[in-house]
Amino acid sequence: MPVRPVDSDRIVTESDGVTVTRAAVSLGAEISGVDLTGPLPDEQFNAIDAALVEHEVIVFRDQNITSDHLTAFGRRFGELSVHPFAPMDEAAPEVIQFRNDENSAPYGTDNWHSDETFRTEPPMATVLCAKVVPALGGDTMFASMSAAFEGLSDRMQRFVSGLEAIHDILPFRPLFGSSERDRRELQRFELKYPLQVHPVVRIHPVSGRKVLFVNPVFTVRIKDMDENESRTLLDVLFRQAHVPEYQYRHRWAPHTLVMWDNRSAQHYAVHDYYPQRRYMERVTIRGGPVIGVDRADPKDVRRIKFEAPAGVDLYGGHKPHVVD
Numbered sequence: 520m521p522v523r524p525v526d527s528d529r530i531v532t533e534s535d536g537v538t539v540t541r542a543a544v545s546l547g548a549e550i551s552g553v554d555l556t557g558p559l560p561d562e563q564f565n566a567i568d569a570a571l572v573e574h575e576v577i578v579f580r581d582q583n584i585t586s587d588h589l590t591a592f593g594r595r596f597g598e599l600s601v602h603p604f605a606p607m608d609e610a611a612p613e614v615i616q617f618r619n620d621e622n623s624a625p626y627g628t629d630n631w632h633s634d635e636t637f638r639t640e641p642p643m644a645t646v647l648c649a650k651v652v653p654a655l656g657g658d659t660m661f662a663s664m665s666a667a668f669e670g671l672s673d674r675m676q677r678f679v680s681g682l683e684a685i686h687d688i689l690p691f692r693p694l695f696g697s698s699e700r701d702r703r704e705l706q707r708f709e710l711k712y713p714l715q716v717h718p719v720v721r722i723h724p725v726s727g728r729k730v731l732f733v734n735p736v737f738t739v740r741i742k743d744m745d746e747n748e749s750r751t752l753l754d755v756l757f758r759q760a761h762v763p764e765y766q767y768r769h770r771w772a773p774h775t776l777v778m779w780d781n782r783s784a785q786h787y788a789v790h791d792y793y794p795q796r797r798y799m800e801r802v803t804i805r806g807g808p809v810i811g812v813d814r815a816d817p818k819d820v821r822r823i824k825f826e827a828p829a830g831v832d833l834y835g836g837h838k839p840h841v842v843d
Contacts, residue, residue, distance in 0.1 A: 535562035539570045539577075546663035546784060547767030548574035555582045555592050555776065564595055571644065572725045575784040576661045576767055579776040584648060586614050586800055589776075593646050593802035600642060600805045602635070603712065604691045615801040621794035627690045628788035631662060631760040632736035634781050634803060636686045637712050642781045643806035647799055652771040656792035659777070661767045662785045665728040667759035668720060676729075679756065681815035682719040683742040684733050688712050716742055718811020719756070723783050730783045731759055732809065743817040760785050781806065 531540045538551045548570055553563055570577050584592075590613060593599050599613040608614040619625045634642050647659075668676065688708065695705040719741070721732040735757045741749040759765070769777055779786060781803075827833060 534566045535560070537563050537566040537570070539566075539574070541574065542576075542578065543767035545666040545765045545767070546575040546661060547578070547769075548576070549578045549580065551580070553579065555579060555584050556588050559592075559595065568596070571778060571780050572723075575663055575665070576769075576777065576779045578769065579778075580772065581774055582648070582776050583774045584776070586611060589646065589648050589800055590614060590802055592776075593804055597643060597804045600635075600803050602803065603708065604688075604694060605801075613802055615803070617797070617799040617801065619793070619798070620796040624793050625788065625790045625797070627736075628786075629790040630734075630736050631757065631785045631787050632734040633664075633732070633785050636717060636732070636734065636737045637688045637715055638806075639715055640806045640808055641717075642803045644778055644781050644804045645801060646776060646778045646804070647801045648776045649771045649773055649799055651796055651798040652773055653792035653795035653797050656789065656795070657771055657797050658789045659769045659771070660787040660789065661769065661779060662760040662762075662787075663765050663767075663783065664731045664760070664785055665723065665726075665783050666765040667762065668729050668731040670759060670762060670765065671731075675755075676720075679731075679752070680720045680729070680812045682744070682820065683716050683811075683814065684719050684738045684753075685740050685742055686715045686717055686737045687739045688737075689739060690736055714739075717809045718814075721782070721809050721811050724807065724810065726783070728783065729812070731756060732811075733757065734760075734785055741820070743820040745821055760787075 536552045540549045542548055550567060550570060601612045602615055605615045608616055634645050695701045717732055719733055721730050723730055733753060733756050738753060741752060
């Protein structure tokens with residue numbers, strides 16, 4: 520289980536007025552010396568962008584920013600996306616508003632995940648700003664999935680490299696009821712967000728690191744693999760995020776902003792604060808294609824029980840029927 524060594528000479532670095540202080544061994548750093556209520560000079564933005572790639576999670580404290588400041592900061596990194604299910608600001612739909620209290624419980628984020636991997640191009644990064652925090656609880660945990668990949672044995676790294684996994688809108692299906700109207704609405708979302716195939720091991724487009732890119736919220740199976748083998752393998756890979764050496768736990772305070780690299784980090788929002796009040800605002804930056812290592816031959820992934828000649832119906836006569 521290799522853990523990145525601590526270089527005492529590089530715990531704190533400074534560039535163009537931006538101070539970066541590491542917060543944990545595998546990921547996480549605090550950024551100081553910047554004011555997010557105004558435009559960032561290009562030199563400071565570049566330093567922040569580099570810190571995000573290197574540390575995967577960056578923290579800004581004492582930033583009393585508005586929603587407009589939040590969106591302006593997010594747009595420096597790229598186009599913002601609109602979440603198809605999350606509670607949003609009607610006037611600015613790219614701003615997600617998590618308003619949790621005794622009348623609105625937290626939902627769906629208390630498991631390890633990368634954001635929105637059900638998309639063809641999952642987000643590049645996410646920015647979350649604390650407005651109101653509970654007196655106790657409500658932390659967010661982060662895991663470095665580049666460290667998680669490095670922590671696999673060499674043999675397991677070779678085995679999972681080249682595999683592909685299927686991602687689904689699974690946690691949002693309970694939002695739809697059983698009425699005919701709800702079923703039609705679910706079908707509409709399924710057509711808009713069909714099952715997506717992403718590499719199990721992705722290559723970070725900037726750092727070049729190999730990243731374990733499966734999560735228990737959206738990843739449903741390994742493509743072309745027997746279901747039993749797929750589930751067993753996914754369970755092993757999911758547990759990599761549970762390793763404390765790969766984690767950073769963030770305790771929130773008002774006016775704190777956290778940004779994470781969705782290409783290389785997973786997170787877990789701890790749901791231990793209900794019915795206390797917690798109000799957070801979030802923007803999400805669009806990502807690009809998910810590039811992995813060379814794809815494995817499907818014949819090497821799934822055991823073939825028999826060889827059938829060309830022209831044989833491999834489905835044994837099964838096909839969709841319209842039944843009144």
